[in-house]
Amino acid sequence: MKDAVPFKKKIEEAPQQPGVYIFRSSDGRYIYIGKAKNLKKRLKGHYQQLRYDPKEQRIFSESDILEWIITKSDYEAFVLENELIKQYKPRYNIRLKSGSGYPMLVITDEEYPTVLISRKYGEIKGEYFGPFLPARTARAMKDLIHKLFKLRTCDPMPKRDVACFDYHLGLCSAPCTGKISKKDYNFDVKGAKAFLSGNVKKFIYQLYDRIEEYKQKMLFEKAAVVRDQITAMENLVHKQEVLGLPFEEGDILFFGGGEILLIVVRGYRIVGKEFLQLKGEGLKDEFVSKVLTEYYSKGNYIPSRIFINQNVEEKENIIRWLSDKKGSKVVLKTEIPEEIRQFIDRNFHFVDLDRLRNLFRKVFGFELPERIEGFDISTLQGSFTVGSCVVWEDGRMNKREYRRFKVKTVKGIDDYASLREVLYRRFKRYTEMETFPLVLIDGGKGQLKQGLTVRDALNLENLRIFSIAKKEEILFTDDGREIKLFEFQELLKLFTQIRDEAHRFAVSYNRKLREKEGLKEVLDKIEGVGKKRKEILYRTYKTLDRISQASVEELKKLGIPENVAQNIKKYLSD
Structure with missing residues (x-):
């Protein structure tokens, strides 16, 4: 290991004030960035751990320069540290491989709001909902909002004399042509927000009032639209009651067996879950706080409540930082609600x-x-x-x-x-x-x-x-x-998990090849469908059912001539 004596002399010069310290190499690489209430005391701690901590040894070994920035307060040091880590990405600071920019839906703050997808909280002016895991559900939910509540699909909203095609498809109420009043449009916006937030019970009663109003006026098409909205919201209520969570929104970060499970709760229900992947080795005493700050530095939505199952070194600074970013009070609790704990126990096995x-x-x-x-x-x-x-x-x-x-x-x-x-x-x-x-x-x-x-x-x-x-x-x-594994339960769980997963993965691939071959045998019988077009159809649709549901226009967009597309439709319909 590189001689650490020069660092010892440098540490003696450090001030006993709050600030950020930086280890870097002579060629400009940032090795590690940290913060401290007392720079001298913290750096001495690093030096003392050299004897037994391999990560500390690597930090000192790879560094040539130690420098610091004095700040007015511990909180200012906390904020500066996070900004510098985000900018320079030091090797030995914890960073997340995943958890970056999960998609959210935004009901925009405009005269006639619409719904947009955003991967960075605050970049669009409006009310945020999400995040959505997996990411494809954000697009599906956006499409559902247009279908149920007819929020405009164009952005920005133009001035038109004739409604666009989306109006005739039932995806937009065409405020651009005055086909809906501002009052009615805002009612639909309110419904969309209730649906996305999960707070639908009170709004459902307003929908029942509206459906009666439309029936009395003989506006049966509009009444049918409201009926679809009621059905969707009642399904949502049913899901909420099954889970029965006692809080409206929150993120749960569960640390277990070297893994970090993120559970997202919105509208009193679990809407997503994912394991976060780490890169950078980090130091043990900073692990939990760095995971929290790294995740919410990536533009992810900050809920009003965050739950973790670990103590946090920088708890007060993190709460203040999160509240400043959100613009309202954030509660950080170091215990998991019992309902979530039971959900984790039922669905996940964490290895010690x-x-x-x-x-x-x-x-x-x-x-x-x-x-x-x-x-x-x-x-x-x-x-x-x-x-x-x-x-x-x-x-x-x-x-x-x-x-x-x-x-x-x-x-x-x-x-x-x-x-x-x-x-x-x-x-x-x-x-x-x-x-x-x-x-x-x-x-x-x-x-x-x-x-x-x-x-x-x-x-x-x-x-x-x-x-x-x-x-x-x-x-x-x-x-x-x-070795009889029933005598060693931890080993039994380990090896059977791997064995069963290998079996599942092999069987699924075998089935996929058989389905692909069966599909190609059918397509071989259709005039104009050769080897290349079979591959295009399989990659795009995977099954015969999906091909049969595709329109001629969709098939043409794949480069298939219209006469061949019509052959495909005719053969599969027959």
């Missing part, structure tokens, strides 16, 4: 990594790898034979790393040969790696033997391979042991 590592070491005699890859084979009577590779990494399944394989060299039913092909193709990548994952194969001794054969052929001496038999849940190891 420290406990799992200790048990793994005790049972197998080596350290739990950071990465485990699970393999399985799926076939249908020797056809569409495929293999799957799923990845468990640092406590959870990492779906971005999953891989799937079409078996190319095996004809007919031969699971062992198919497994050898898949493993060989995957293990060849291991030859370029310094450290190997642990391999888990779905199956018994026979499947394990195939893995060992491929390992030996590629001279991967240090690669460890296990297999797991169904029902009995016996784990077979490459050193000849048979």
Whole structure:
């Protein structure tokens, strides 16, 4: 490690005042940025931890320059630190890979408001709703708002004499041509806000009054529109009552087993959930506060309540910072509401990594790898034979790393040969790696033997391979042991989770190939549909039902000639 004595001398010069300190390299890279109520005391703490904290050692080792900025207050230092981290992205500060710019819906603040999608809170003047997870639901909800409440689809609103096509499709009430009064339009805006916020019970009664009014005036088409609005809102109420949450809006960040689960509550119901992904190693004592500030620095909506299951070092500063950004009071609670806790217990399994590592070491005699890859084979009577590779990494399944394989060299039913092909193709990548994952194969001794054969052929001496038999849940190891996993519940959960996911992923790929082949066999019978057009249709629609529902105009937009599009429609309708 680089000599830290020069840093010790520099630290002695630090003031005992609040401020931000910066570690950076001589070539301009920012290594770490922190804040302190007392700069000298905090920097001395860093230096003392050098003896036993590897992350502190790397910070000092990679840094050439230590400097600081004195601020008037601790809160000013807190704000400046967050701005500098956002700007310079230091290597050893915690940052989020995900959680950036989730889409929200905005009812605009205009004479005739509309609904827009925004990924940054505050960039559009109006009332915000969301975020929506997954992101595609924001577009679907926007379309639903236009369909139910007819808010204008044009932006900005033009002056027209004739209503546009969206009016005739029932997606817009055409305020641009005066087809709706300002009073009635604002009533629809109020309905859209109630629907998006979940506060629909009181508004439903107003809708019932309106439907009676339209019936009396013989305006049955308008009454039908209101009936659709009532149905949608009553469905929303039903969902709320099933969940029964005691607060209208809030974000829940649940820290468990090295994972961070985000749950979004809006309108008294859970509207989204997602695991946040981290990058940057960070320091243990700053972890929770940095996750909070990083997430809400990304332009995400700040609700009136935030719940976490951890204590927070900078709680008062964070509350003040969030309240300033929101423009109103934000409550930060360090306990999870019981209703949410029950939801998490029912739907998620968090791994205690420290406990799992200790048990793994005790049972197998080596350290739990950071990465485990699970393999399985799926076939249908020797056809569409495929293999799957799923990845468990640092406590959870990492779906971005999953891989799937079409078996190319095996004809007919031969699971062992198919497994050898898949493993060989995957293990060849291991030859370029310094450290190997642990391999888990779905199956018994026979499947394990195939893995060992491929390992030996590629001279991967240090690669460890296990297999797991169904029902009995016996784990077979490459050193000849048979471990009954029912005696070790944490290991049972780990290995069966990976095995079941490998099986699911292989079966789903096999089914997808069969559906694709079946679709292409049907399309082969349609005049004008060749290989290229079959691929276009499959990539776009996936199923025959979706192709049959597409209009001729939609098919033409894909580059399919009108006469061929008509052939497709006629054949599928027949």
